[in-house]
Amino acid sequence: MDVFERLKEAASADWSSYVDHDFVRQMGEGTLPAAAFRTYLVQDYLFLIQFARAYALAVYKGRSLADMRAAQRGLSAILDVEMDLHVRLCGRWGLTPAAIEAAPEHQATVAYTRFVLDCGMAGDLLDLHVALxxxxxxxxEIGRRLAPAGEAAWGDHPYREWIGEYAGAAYQEIAAQARAHLDGLAARSMTEQRFAELAGLFGKAARLEADFWQMGLDAAS
Structure with a gap:
């Protein structure tokens, strides 16, 4: 069992509240209201701006070129892949990048992103990557669950493009590399006593992810 699986097991209730959230289920079923998805997309774009800063912080905190390159891959995935997806999808509602960036951050967005940045500023590289x-x-993981047979099996599903992005081979490889890097960091600096602290950070981040989904649902209610 790698460190990521151990963290999931230690924070199982928090993890389930995130990956099994009604927002995720409704998206998979194709019943998620468009207003909920639109609110989520705009806020997730703002979220990604702050997460890009977190990965830039990880570059700074890296003690080796391998650490710095791992963080750079995460930064590139945000700036060159995920944000482009959001711009394409938001463009369907006539929202330009400038309009998205001008949107006010919701409380759930502020809470989650600043928590991660604080973990990085106050802690070390392992704390930061556990929070990320x-x-x-x-x-x-959510992408694999929603599209176990791949994007092509989804036909004209309304959320096919989002699901396909995260279920696709390119993003799966990014996640696999992040998972392996987390294991490497833990091998260098994690004790069993520290694991309990890291599990607390991981659980908090998962709860904040669940709150982020809920923000989208609340906007459509």
Whole structure:
């Protein structure tokens, strides 16, 4: 069992509240209201701006070129892949990148992103990557769950493009690399006593992910 699986097991209730959230289920079923998805997309774009800063912080905190390159891959995935997806999808509602960036951050967005940045500023590289893991690795798990047979099996599903992005081979590889890097960091600096602290960070990040989904549902209610 790798460190990511151990963290999921230690924070199983928090993890389930995130990956089994009604937002995720409704998206998979194709019944998620468009207003909920639109609110989520705009806020997730703002979220990704702050997460890009977190990966830039990880570059700074890296003690080796391997650590710095791992963080750079995460930064590139956000700036060159995920944000482009959001721009394409938001463009269907006539939203330009400038309009998205001008949107106010919701409380759930502020709470989650500043928590991750605080973990990085106050802690070390392992603390930061544990706080990032529910997002970068969790989205890959959600993508696999929603599209076990791949994007092509979804036909004209309304959320096919989002699901396909995270279920696709390119993002799955990004998540696999992040997972392996987390294991490497833990091998260097994690004790069993520290694991309990890291599980607390991981559980908090998962709860904040669940709150982020809920924000989208609340906007459509």
């Amino acid at each position: 893991a529910p997002c970068v690795i969790g989205y890959a």
